[in-house]
Amino acid sequence: MAVNELVAQSVVKEFSHKKKSFLALDHINLNIGEHEFVSLLGPSGCGKSTLLRLVAGLDKVSEGQILLRDQEISKPGRDRGVVFQQYSLLPWLHAWENVAFALKKDKTKSKQEKKELAFHFLELVGLKGFEDAYPSQMSGGMQQRVAIARALVYKPNLLLMDEPFGALDAQTRKEMQDLVLKVFTEARSSVLFVTHDVDEAIYLSDRVYVMSAKPGRIAKEIKIDLPKPRDWNVQLSEEFLKYKREILVELQSQKK
Numbered sequence: 351m352a353v354n355e356l357v358a359q360s361v362v363k364e365f366s367h368k369k370k371s372f373l374a375l376d377h378i379n380l381n382i383g384e385h386e387f388v389s390l391l392g393p394s395g396c397g398k399s400t401l402l403r404l405v406a407g408l409d410k411v412s413e414g415q416i417l418l419r420d421q422e423i424s425k426p427g428r429d430r431g432v433v434f435q436q437y438s439l440l441p442w443l444h445a446w447e448n449v450a451f452a453l454k455k456d457k458t459k460s461k462q463e464k465k466e467l468a469f470h471f472l473e474l475v476g477l478k479g480f481e482d483a484y485p486s487q488m489s490g491g492m493q494q495r496v497a498i499a500r501a502l503v504y505k506p507n508l509l510l511m512d513e514p515f516g517a518l519d520a521q522t523r524k525e526m527q528d529l530v531l532k533v534f535t536e537a538r539s540s541v542l543f544v545t546h547d548v549d550e551a552i553y554l555s556d557r558v559y560v561m562s563a564k565p566g567r568i569a570k571e572i573k574i575d576l577p578k579p580r581d582w583n584v585q586l587s588e589e590f591l592k593y594k595r596e597i598l599v600e601l602q603s604q605k606k
């Protein structure tokens with residue numbers, strides 16, 4: 351039987367403000383298998399980031415539970431790497447130091463080992479030769495590569511990505527999508543990827559959960575059976591367009 355990296359069971363998230371409560375997530379059920387790439391796709395405000403923050407352990411569920419390898423999530427941990435839209439690098443540190451910073455509390459590795467790991471992951475994301483650059487000397491795409499290397503350096507089982515390419519131009523975004531596919535294959539982690547870009551979700555994912563808003567619910571689950579490894583041309587195929595149509599029809603029906 352396939353192993354589940356993550357299982358969310360009847361997850362409810364309510365926010366309270368000035369005695370009023372707001373239901374952001376309404377009985378969410380989902381799972382992510384080992385080495386599986388899963389996207390959360392949906393309109394603005396449907397609760398994608400809220401759900402990802404719960405999985406990251408940055409916030410708590412109101413009801414239900416989220417299990418990571420059968421253990422309930424209660425706080426952030428090194429079993430999950432997180433990449434946000436904002437790169438959040440430390441501007442006074444070199445690229446490699448930003449990556450090694452993630453290993454700061456790891457007492458089992460020497461400084462030299464941490465440096466070597468940082469160099470290895472910077473090479474994996476295509477930044478060989480830029481180890482000593484400062485964030486201010488790098489483009490947005492390069493900074494996001496550093497952020498991905500930083501999330502991978504402690505080899506998490508699950509990588510959480512919240513619209514990581516939202517701030518990038520179209521061409522850089524395409525390059526980063528291919529980079530994520532390559533890194534995902536090599537790092538052999540599972541991925542939970544948040545996006546509102548339909549093409550991006552289909553291109554990258556093994557499965558897509560389409561969400562609806564007010565309250566946030568899982569409206570549809572779609573298995574993407576496109577051949578792997580994928581390259582950009584697949585986006586012109588009949589199969590790809592079939593998935594795109596199915597998702598767009600679902601999103602359109604939510605507006606009625």
Ligand SMILES: Nc1ncnc2c1ncn2[C@@H]1O[C@H](COP(=O)(O)OP(=O)(O)OP(=O)(O)O)[C@@H](O)[C@H]1O
Nearest residue numbers: 365366372374393394395396397398399400401546
């Ligand atoms: N800390 C909070 N307090 C109160 N309401 C919140 C809080 N965080 C999120 N919300 C509300 O929960 C809903 C879901 O927000 P969330 O950011 O998760 O949506 P999203 O699908 O990620 O949207 P986007 O695609 O625009 O980033 C929104 O209506 C938002 O205003």
